[in-house]
Amino acid sequence: MTVKQNAIEIVKTLQEHGYKAFFAGGCVRDMIIGKETADYDIATNALPQDVMKLFEKTIPVGVQFGVVIVVKNSHNFEVATFRAEGSYSDGRHPDYVAFCTPEDDVKRRDFTINGLLYDPIKNEILDHVGGREDISQGIIRTIGNPVERFTEDKLRMIRAARFACRFHFPIHPDTKQAIIQLAKNIHVVSAERIREELEKILTGPNPHIGIQLLDELHLLQEVLPEVSNMKGVRQPENFHPEGDVFVHTLLCLSKLSPVSGQGMEKPSFTLAMGVLLHDIGKTVTFEELDRIRFNLHEKVGADMAARICDRIKTSNAEKERIVWLVLKHLYFKDAQKMRLNKLKRLFANEGYPELAELCRIDALASCGDLSDYHYCQEMFSKLSHEEVKPKPLITGHDLIIMGLKPGPLFKDILTKIEDEQLDGNLTTRDAAIEEVRRLISQMKTVLK
Known part of the structure; x- marks a missing residue:
């Protein structure tokens, strides 16, 4: 059973027990664009405790935010309860979460292209934010007011550049201007989260466009x-x-x-x-x-x-x-x-x-x-x-037996012997030991 088939089975189980359940976010976007995806997130009106009762193996990674991991055939699937979020005092986490309708759930997400829902049982796309149109037009645009979206989570500013270079989509002027306005606030985001986004930009498609975009958005000079x-x-x-x-x-x-x-x-x-x-x-x-x-x-x-x-x-x-x-x-x-x-x-x-x-x-x-x-x-x-990488002809232990004490001279002799071995001038242990004796004698003469 493929990853997608496992995800469909989870949606089917939720729907058969009377809940609403859909694929959500990036997997829907990629499906419309025609790209393969290995991650299927599921949004539902089932509460975390309901989800954990329905499935044999679950991981309560973020129950306070309505998020549970369902493990099916060794694959992990994030199942999240539809939720609306309060203000973000720390610029990252919502101060409170309230469970809500599918429409309100997608409206708190970052970009329109990530705000789509898909019912794999009915083969139906639900678009409450104009995401299909923006995918068709090739535009990165925030859902709702861009200043509000970026104020909620400052990392979204870098994510805008990442999605733009990944899909080769331009950023909508209003979204772009909001990022320029708020760029200096990126420092409230942890270094780890910034590094993760930079890694995705640099190792994904069009990294040169990503870095150039970060520069245009005034983010490069900050990070x-x-x-x-x-x-x-x-x-x-x-x-x-x-x-x-x-x-x-x-x-x-x-x-x-x-x-x-x-x-x-x-x-x-x-x-x-x-x-x-x-x-x-x-x-x-x-x-x-x-x-x-x-x-x-x-x-x-x-x-x-x-x-x-x-x-x-x-x-x-x-x-x-x-x-x-x-x-x-x-x-x-x-x-x-x-x-x-x-x-x-x-x-x-x-x-x-x-x-x-x-x-x-x-x-x-x-x-x-x-x-x-x-x-x-x-x-x-x-x-x-x-x-x-040949096996060393001699070791430090050999030098100690010959009466040398560990130190700078000790290291120099080992390095010279290794150099001669790598150059092909020394090929046997006996020849290496003879060369060590010659080097020791030479050094004693210099010290006199």
Whole structure:
């Protein structure tokens, strides 16, 4: 039984027990647009306790707001009682909830395209907010007064940009103006919720349009001022004929796609953030003497990226990958002159496929020269995992047995032996131990 069939069975059960029940929100919108959906939300006049009695397995996730999860054949379905909501003192949660009619329920939702109901038993769409017309016209418009809708939940301002870039719909002028008016209030929303919306924009369709929209709506300067500051930062035309740093970044985002071979339907959040922030350091390292320069912008940018990740509450693993991508995004330009050990160390990093995609995108969005990218990819495909990450010929324990104490010198010797192994100059344990003895002897001579 498909997810949709399970959802229909839930609606059918509710209706057979005398309740009104419909598909609601995004699943109805996607059905009309002709897009596949995996999430089916159900709205009903059954109270939470009624729902929990009717179904064998339920999860009372938000009973105070009339919301229950019904679990059917291992799929979770949100079943919510029709409700009207009071004012939002905290800009996120309603101060009170009152159960109501289907018409009043949809009128408290965010956008008209998300305010539709569908009866899968009668195959009938209920439209109390003009949602079908706005889908037909391709418009993102709030239900009712836009200032009221955004005052209720400030995150809806970013969601407007997300839906606009996802469906390539323009935002209605009144809705757009209300967002510009209220943009500075976005800070009442938690960093976690803002990050979730940014992730959906960056990993969804048309991320470049999403970032450009956030800028037009005055939201970018509030949530990612470092990205907003890219505007007007000039670049040398021989390397970047496309324009300033902001234009280049938008062009990079427009070329963003899933990394091949990873079985993903969309780009990862870490890759998308790496693309968005790879040139962030240029905003503070710009210098024009004999020509435009951005000295050490990758290192400065990595530090800035770390602070951004902290601010928007990414996970530690996400932060580490994003910072690494920003720090290493220029590595490919020197790849053809690199010693083999340095190249192998790069290939050994789990983030290499994402770095390769970032470098490909960066080149395509500027000079168009992919020779460094192709060289790295060719070398990467030639080298086996054993060649890239070979078992160490010696360990720290071996050095201790040879009379060395852990410390900076200890680490230097291990690194040099590993470099020689990666370069193919050392292939046996005996040869590695002999090289350690030579290094120790050499160091003793220098110390004398």
